[in-house]
Amino acid sequence: MINSPTILFFDSGIGGLSVYREVKTLLPNCHYLYCLDNAFFPYSEKEEQAIIERCVAICKKIEQDYPLDLIVIACNTASTVVLPALREAFTCPIVGTVPAIKPAAQKTESGVIGLLATKGTVKRPYVDKLIQDYASECRVSKLGSTELVKMAEEKLQGKPVDPIRLLLEIKDWREDLALDTVILGCTHFPFLKSELMASLPQVKYFLDPSKAIAKRVKDLLGEVTGQSTKLNKVYCTQEQHLLLNVFEQFVFSELKILSMEK
Known part of the structure; x- marks a missing residue:
């Protein structure tokens, strides 16, 4: 039983919102963070080791702002390479996205x-x-x-x-x-x-696979009590025109740009 857990969604772009919307439907009272590494988009054309290093570093940086209860790697490309490194770096559950x-x-x-x-x-x-x-x-x-x-x-x-x-x-x-x-x-x-x-x-x-991922997240967190009073926040790695406009449709209200070396 967790009181309004903080869940981080990670992707190189905004596609991970397809997973987020299913999780939020099942768990409406959680605190949600979404990070898009848009300075490194698309991941599909990047080296594996570079993806691993960035993903771990970015998630660690966000963890300095909020203790994370669960991380969803809402990106198939990243999930095929980063999950072992993330599970070594974090104590919270890590959920990946793999082809069905x-x-x-x-x-x-x-x-x-x-x-x-x-x-x-x-x-x-x-x-x-x-x-x-x-x-x-x-x-x-x-x-x-x-x-x-x-x-x-x-x-x-x-x-x-x-x-x-x-x-x-x-x-x-x-x-x-x-x-x-x-x-x-x-x-x-x-x-x-x-x-x-x-x-x-x-x-x-x-x-x-979004619905199956949402069910997995719910199973891992167990019963969620209370309702988050924190604002849902978006992190990105470079400024992007009208980005917050897109995320406001998904109940995010804050945007923070992370400074990362490319």
């Missing part, structure tokens, strides 16, 4: 699965191991896209999604009529779900 490969293998009717993720995630040995362990009898088509990540960021900032630009990113899948299940393997992609559904009409299932 096992549920996809259980859900597919045709045996053909698409993994839509960042270029970094689709190359990780960790992902190959998940496929080998849980989807070895399926055909898994991996598609890594930085462009779709940028499109999701732009959509959240109020820009319309260009359907032609989106179609160019997924054109190979449009011809794969056996594809019936797509894993949204980046936290940005649930924000493009309606556009993806319209562009891939043969796909029956789009799998987003």
Whole structure:
């Protein structure tokens, strides 16, 4: 039983809000912090060791402001590399975000699965191991896209999604009529779900792990008593136009810029 715990969400961009909104639905009375390492965005094109070092350093810096009860790495790319280092550096629970490969293998009717993720995630040995362990009898088509990540960021900032630009990113899948299940393997992609559904009409299932992550967070924290009186705060690593406007829609009211070496 914890009295209004402080939960930190960490991502390189604003895609992690897809996980945050599910956690907040289950746990409305917690104190929420969100950090986007936008000076280093996108993580998918950065070296693994650099991601590990920045992630640990940034979370440590935030911990100086608030004792953290739980950290959610709301980024698939970061989760594939940083979890062991974070668990060594912090005593609080660390929850990662990994592609829903096992549920996809259980859900597919045709045996053909698409993994839509960042270029970094689709190359990780960790992902190959998940496929080998849980989807070895399926055909898994991996598609890594930085462009779709940028499109999701732009959509959240109020820009319309260009359907032609989106179609160019997924054109190979449009011809794969056996594809019936797509894993949204980046936290940005649930924000493009309606556009993806319209562009891939043969796909029956789009799998987003956010609800499962929220349940995991709730299980780890147990019963939450009381209601937080602290303001929800956003941390970023470089100034970004209209950033707070986006986060205000998700009940964040303060913004702090962290000074980090790139």
